Amino acid sequence: QIEETRQNIDKISENVEEAKKLYSIILSAPIPEQKTKDELEQLTAEIKKMANSVRNKLKSMERNIEQDEARSSADLRIRKSQV
Numbered sequence: 001q002i003e004e005t006r007q008n009i010d011k012i013s014e015n016v017e018e019a020k021k022l023y024s025i026i027l028s029a030p031i032p033e034q035k036t037k038d039e040l041e042q043l044t045a046e047i048k049k050m051a052n053s054v055r056n057k058l059k060s061m062e063r064n065i066e067q068d069e070a071r072s073s074a075d076l077r078i079r080k081s082q083v
Contacts, residue, residue, distance in 0.1 A: 001061065002082050008054050015047045058083065 022040040026032040061083050068079075 001057065005054055005057050005061075008050055008057075012047055012050050012054070015043055015050070019043050019047065 019040060022036055022043065025036055026040065029036075065080055065083065
């Protein structure tokens with residue numbers, strides 16, 4: 001679950017870099033192409049969707065850790081440090 005979340009965060013980062021490039025193209029063009037605007041809109045929607053998914057997974061992991069907080073094992077401390 002943690003590895004999947006990290007992969008999603010990396011994908012969001014890649015998408016943000018791509019969005020920066022598209023913004024730059026749009027701002028530098030005298031008349032931006034509609035195709036570029038559509039790509040940017042689609043990319044932005046994907047970023048929002050993935051960010052919401054990551055946020056929900058992190059909240060879920062945090063709740064699980066809080067439930068397990070009664071035990072103070074090394075496993076719990078490791079999980080806390082990973083989140």
